[in-house]
Amino acid sequence: MTTNAQPDVAGWEYSPALESTKVTIEQKNKLFIGGKFVTPKSRSWFATTNPSTGKKLADIACAGKADVNAAVASAKAALPKWSRLPATERAKYLYAIARRIQERAREFAILETMDGGKPIKESRDVDIPLAAQHFFYYAGWADKLEYAFPGAKPSPIGVCAQIIPWNFPLLMAAWKIAPALACGNTSILKPAETTSLTALRLAEIFQEVGLPDGVANIVTGAGDTGRILAEHKSVNKVAFTGSTQVGKLLMRETAGTGKKLTLELGGKSANIIFADAAIDQAVEGIVSGIYFNQGHVCCAGSRLFVEESILDEVVHKLKHRLSSLRVGDPLDKNTDLGAINSKSQLDIVKGYIATGVKEGAQLHETTNQRLPSRGYWCNPCFFTDVQPSHTIAREEIFGPVLCVMTFRTPEEAISRANNSPYGLAAGVWTDKGSKIFEVAKKLDAGIIWCNTYNKFDAASPFGGFKESGYGREGGLQGLRPYVQLDTALGRKN
Amino acid sequence: MSRLTVAKTYKLYIGGSFQQTESGRSIAIVDVKGNTAAHMCHASRKDFREAVEAATKAFGAWSGITGYLRGQILYRMAEMLEGRREEFAAAIQVTGSITPATARKEVDATVDCLVRFAGWTDKFQQVLGCANAVAGNFYNFTVPQPQGVVAVIAPETPSLLGLVSLLGAPLCAGNTTVVLGADANPIPTAILGEVCQTCDVPAGVINLLTGSKKDLLEHVASHRQVVGIYAAPLGKKERVIIERGAADSMKRVRFAAMQGDDWYDGSRVSSPWNIEPFVEMKTIWHPSAC
Numbered sequence: 057m058t059t060n061a062q063p064d065v066a067g068w069e070y071s072p073a074l075e076s077t078k079v080t081i082e083q084k085n086k087l088f089i090g091g092k093f094v095t096p097k098s099r100s101w102f103a104t105t106n107p108s109t110g111k112k113l114a115d116i117a118c119a120g121k122a123d124v125n126a127a128v129a130s131a132k133a134a135l136p137k138w139s140r141l142p143a144t145e146r147a148k149y150l151y152a153i154a155r156r157i158q159e160r161a162r163e164f165a166i167l168e169t170m171d172g173g174k175p176i177k178e179s180r181d182v183d184i185p186l187a188a189q190h191f192f193y194y195a196g197w198a199d200k201l202e203y204a205f206p207g208a209k210p211s212p213i214g215v216c217a218q219i220i221p222w223n224f225p226l227l228m229a230a231w232k233i234a235p236a237l238a239c240g241n242t243s244i245l246k247p248a249e250t251t252s253l254t255a256l257r258l259a260e261i262f263q264e265v266g267l268p269d270g271v272a273n274i275v276t277g278a279g280d281t282g283r284i285l286a287e288h289k290s291v292n293k294v295a296f297t298g299s300t301q302v303g304k305l306l307m308r309e310t311a312g313t314g315k316k317l318t319l320e321l322g323g324k325s326a327n328i329i330f331a332d333a334a335i336d337q338a339v340e341g342i343v344s345g346i347y348f349n350q351g352h353v354c355c356a357g358s359r360l361f362v363e364e365s366i367l368d369e370v371v372h373k374l375k376h377r378l379s380s381l382r383v384g385d386p387l388d389k390n391t392d393l394g395a396i397n398s399k400s401q402l403d404i405v406k407g408y409i410a411t412g413v414k415e416g417a418q419l420h421e422t423t424n425q426r427l428p429s430r431g432y433w434c435n436p437c438f439f440t441d442v443q444p445s446h447t448i449a450r451e452e453i454f455g456p457v458l459c460v461m462t463f464r465t466p467e468e469a470i471s472r473a474n475n476s477p478y479g480l481a482a483g484v485w486t487d488k489g490s491k492i493f494e495v496a497k498k499l500d501a502g503i504i505w506c507n508t509y510n511k512f513d514a515a516s517p518f519g520g521f522k523e524s525g526y527g528r529e530g531g532l533q534g535l536r537p538y539v540q541l542d543t544a545l546g547r548k549n
Numbered sequence: 550m551s552r553l554t555v556a557k558t559y560k561l562y563i564g565g566s567f568q569q570t571e572s573g574r575s576i577a578i579v580d581v582k583g584n585t586a587a588h589m590c591h592a593s594r595k596d597f598r599e600a601v602e603a604a605t606k607a608f609g610a611w612s613g614i615t616g617y618l619r620g621q622i623l624y625r626m627a628e629m630l631e632g633r634r635e636e637f638a639a640a641i642q643v644t645g646s647i648t649p650a651t652a653r654k655e656v657d658a659t660v661d662c663l664v665r666f667a668g669w670t671d672k673f674q675q676v677l678g679c680a681n682a683v684a685g686n687f688y689n690f691t692v693p694q695p696q697g698v699v700a701v702i703a704p705e706t707p708s709l710l711g712l713v714s715l716l717g718a719p720l721c722a723g724n725t726t727v728v729l730g731a732d733a734n735p736i737p738t739a740i741l742g743e744v745c746q747t748c749d750v751p752a753g754v755i756n757l758l759t760g761s762k763k764d765l766l767e768h769v770a771s772h773r774q775v776v777g778i779y780a781a782p783l784g785k786k787e788r789v790i791i792e793r794g795a796a797d798s799m800k801r802v803r804f805a806a807m808q809g810d811d812w813y814d815g816s817r818v819s820s821p822w823n824i825e826p827f828v829e830m831k832t833i834w835h836p837s838a839c
Binding site for chain 1: 676679681682683684685687689691694696776785786788789791792793795796797798799801806816817820821822823825829830831832833834835836
């Protein structure tokens with residue numbers, strides 16, 4: 057059964073507020089290897105589309121084996137000089153990159169939104185500023201690494217293969233490249249197939265700031281390109297953000313090779329609301345927790361646990377809030393939810409919604425009549441009457457779909473929240489300080505947002521427990537995956 | 550008339566009790582003179598599973614007690630080991646041509662190793678964790694937490710010091726452990742249980758198995774309740790078995806870098822960077838406002 061909330065509760069419409077700055081996109085986007093944009097030896101190209109229109113934006117080079125070999129060779133050749141560069145000089149390149157991203161922020165934000173479908177207000181206010189912050193933050197670590205690892209001598213690992221997803225394209229590129237370079241490694245980044253444009257524009261910045269050739273390379277392509285890169289013998293380190301399934305595959309394939317591996321994988325994060333929480337704030341937290349970036353967020357608060365006594369109030373407020381969310385043109389500054397990133401992802405999300413209904417959960421969604429006729433769209437929705445065994449309560453949907461469940465005691469909330477192979481993030485909402493800390497301590501998750509959700513910062517480590525992966529990105533702990541430690545202090549006893 | 554020595558029956562140490570292997574299998578240990586020194590338990594997969602079960606049950610309590618208390622229990626373990634120096638030195642010498650002086654040196658280093666780890670229990674959090682200066686009105690801090698059940702695969706030599714060096718790191722952080730001891734000389738592993746039994750380590754926190762490590766490797770690597778593996782340096786074949794098996798439940802695997810004299814380098818063995826692989830970093834955000 058479907059219940060529909062009414063749109064436009066305020067009774068009046070917003071006028072469109074379209075971002076009008078034009079961004080030029082090259083027709084053929086080449087690979088970035090050894091400091092130059094080069095035509096792929098594979099002679100193969102693929103189209104990248106705007107998911108809000110379904111129209112092709114440009115052609116992207118599809119890197120084959122020879123291209124990957126060239127990129128790895130250039131990263132390997134650049135390594136000795138880059139790793140021995142005075143650390144403050146390394147830092148200055150990264151600072152310069154951060155500054156250039158800030159200067160070209162508008163261009164990056166528009167490009168990100170056109171290529172990926174996320175609302176301009178998110179790419180403008182979250183993705184791009186955070187990407188700049190990551191370079192700025194890690195720039196400062198480059199000459200302070202000995203202080204990060206007391207009692208150990210850190211040294212670079214070497215050539216890093218870095219494979220990123222499509223949900224935060226430039227931000228993920230920054231998360232990967234900034235700490236790797238700060239620690240003296242060189243990098244080959246493989247962006248996601250559907251979102252290569254901002255990474256390639258980042259390569260322009262590398263050229264502009266004079267980053268030494270080969271220190272950071274970008275090879276575009278699909279899964280095959282990523283696999284060839286990860287398997288390359290001269291790669292010393294693989295850093296992957298994406299699905300748990302591919303993460304496990306990488307673990308098996310790198311077994312016994314001595315390659316270092318860090319994985320930032322899927323999630324099914326719990327958002328727990330106690331009766332003593334500030335309910336209005338909590339409802340805002342639920343909304344930003346699940347509908348941010350159309351739910352294309354590995355740490356999305358996709359399982360909502362509400363204390364039984366306040367279920368009706370929370371559901372009522374959630375329906376009201378849902379009805380005021382604006383779905384539509386991502387380039388409109390008033391848009392809350394943009395387009396689903398691709399046709400295939402839309403099919404996956406729709407499939408989960410159908411499964412939820414079929415398995416007996418009750419669907420609540422808005423009917424937004426203004427959805428564009430072209431492109432890939434999904435109205436934000438939530439399910440009640442969800443059982444823990446339901447598919448939608450167990451599997452990562454990666455879309456704007458929330459499961460609402462209830463609990464009676466803190467112990468029950470904790471045990472149900474922890475009952476998942478994932479352990480990426482969790483939210484806790486209560487006004488009781490002691491309860492916050494007790495619950496936060498007992499939740500098996502790498503990030504605990506207390507009375508807030510989906511907050512990110514370059515200084516704050518991000519990464520999960522259990523099958524959500526290992527290693528951290530961001531903060532001091534985000535350096536660890538990019539250094540080798542010699543713990544011999546020369547003090548024999 | 551000479552008196553017949555009462556020889557000790559060596560058993561597995563699982564869930565705080567000494568047990569014969571359920572398999573009934575044993576491995577004969579021949580001493581340097583060629584005499585049969587003992588028949589050791591050849592632990593089976595079922596013994597391993599039972600040990601993991603015990604370690605899982607013990608995790609809540611061991612990770613929940615204060616670091617101060619955990620430190621005192623590990624220090625007590627060092628005290629108990631110190632009191633049995635001669636017995637352990639003799640055990641180390643059974644199968645190899647090790648001089649009494651070398652054996653005693655190994656026992657002494659083992660006691661010191663436990664003292665070092667005892668000191669880390671309420672300090673590694675301060676070295677590995679931190680407060681994070683995020684750009685906004687939030688309190689944000691990162692704290693290390695233990696992971697759960699960690700399997701320890703001890704080196705062949707030094708049989709006692711190697712085992713305790715690898716055991717100490719996950720243990721001091723609040724993880725519970727299942728240890729596969731050295732194959733060639735399992736006697737120090739077997740009698741370590743007696744130290745555990747008398748030092749207030751709760752039942753199930755340390756489980757000690759003897760037999761053939763090779764037999765159990767695949768099983769250790771794929772057991773879903775094992776969250777971490779701390780292994781001595783192993784050959785490529787063994788590393789592949791462990792790392793492939795670990796993929797399914799995404800275990801945290803670390804191969805120790807210690808070799809030869811490294812085991813006697815206390816600062817290297819008990820570095821907090823050996824504890825770090827067996828903690829999860831949890832980052833907690835809270836808004837700061839009136």
